[in-house]
Structures are given as structure tokens and as C-alpha cells.
Amino acid sequence: MLTLSSDFGSPYPAAMKGVALQSTDARLVDVAHDFPRQDVRAAAFWLREVLPYFPPAVHLVVVDPGVGTDRAAVVLRAGKHAIVAPDNGVAVPAARALDEDVEVFEIEVEDPASSTFHGRDVFAPAAADVHERGVERFHEYAGYEPTSDHETVSFPTPDFEGDAVVGEVLVVDGFGNAITNVPGRVLDDRFGGDVVVNGQPAPVERTYANVDAGQRLVTVGSHGNVELAANRGRGDDAFGVATRSRVALEW
Secondary structure, eight states: OEEEEESOOSSHHHHHHHHHHTTOOOOEEEEESOSOTTOHHHHHHHHHHHGGGSOSOEEEEEOOTTTTSSOOEEEEEETTEEEEEESSSTTHHHHHHHOSOEEEEEEOOOOOSOSSOHIIIIIHHHHHHHHHHOTTTGGGSTTEEEOSOOOOOOOOOOEEETTEEEEEEEEEOTTOOEEEEEEGGGGTTTTTSEEEETTEEEEBOSSGGGSOTTOEEEEEOTTSEEEEEETTBOHHHHHTOOTTOEEEEEO
């Protein structure tokens, strides 16, 4: 299996698939191609949440605001998985979620055909090559050099102060749910009550349908973090927040 993830929309992923299929008969699976454009941290969050559910695979990830620069191309090996990506940290949280032991290899890159589409010219050929050589053995061949000098992405931690916590919105999903960096455990004893969010009270519920349509709520999402939502509506609009917005919870 070879999965593909990017912020390309359409039709660019088709070119990456075409390149991969020239040298591998891998089963190609799209993860997403609508990650927020050039938002490395958001893509890193979603990949961390999604890739651990896959069986062993090679994962091709291209969210690359530094395309055409001197940033490196890398393969991260995590257990029986490999992630091929630009060296901007986008793949690191997912790799660490896949396996505690992560090895990083820099890919030797010759002059690509384009300075604006390394997904097609650099990363798709590399992902196909890693798939064909095997996750366990690709590094034995020329073109892959072990490295400890690589970029990473980290997520901010919330600040706890007495009966309050201040965090931020990490991502907003397609439903408008604003997913924060605040751990869901802060709501363990508060379901059925209220918390104050940025100065305004909101009910704490286990599921969206526990409030009327259009009403906002605070809940814990499948990712385990506090989520600002609205039943049959958009939580980001209901709470007036966006990615990287400050979120203060008080009780």
C-alpha cells in the first residue's frame, strides 16, 4: 500500500499517482488532498490522527511551502511504515505515533524537472522506490543517507492556572469543529454543566445532539482534545475562533 496526502486539491495528485504507477503496482490510497494550504502544523496534526490506523504502508506526504528551496527531502522509517516527505517536520508527529523508534534518511535529489512541483518530480518517485525496495531495506541502496539533522513540528501546550486553562485552536475541521490543544480530561467531571469559554458560558456535552440545532457546545473529540462545536452548525463561527485563536476555559 502507498498512501498519498497533500494540500494540492485537484488535479495535481493525479500526476503523483501517474509517476508512482510507472514503477510500482502498489495499491494507492488517498488520505487527503485538502489539508489547509501550506499549513505544515495542521497537516502534521491530521496525519498524526490518521496514519496510525493504516496497516504497514509507505506514506507520501507533500505539504511543502519551501518547494524549490534548499530544504531536504526525507524518509522517516517508523516500525513497518515509511513516510516520504519534505524536511519541514510535517511527517514527524505521525511517525512518532506509528512507532517510538523513528529513523530519518535524507533522499539524494538530482535536478528535478520543475522547481514548483516536487511532489511529482521528487517525492512520488522516492515513495515508489521505497515501496519497491521495501521499508526494511530501502536504506541499503544508494540515495538514502541516515541523518539526525532534520526539522520537526511540535504542538503548543496549554497553560493551567487554578480553575482555568489557556490554550489555542490547533485546527478547524470541515464541519467547523475547532479542535484545541487542551486535553479532554479537563472536562471529565463537567459533562452536563457549563464552562466559560473566552468569557462566555457554554454547555459541556458528550455529543452534539445533546443540545438544540444551532446551539454551541464544548465537548471532547475523537482525538481526545477539547473541541468547540455547534450542533448542525460551525463551532468556529459560534465561538468566534479560527486556527491559532486563543481559547481560555474557566470553571
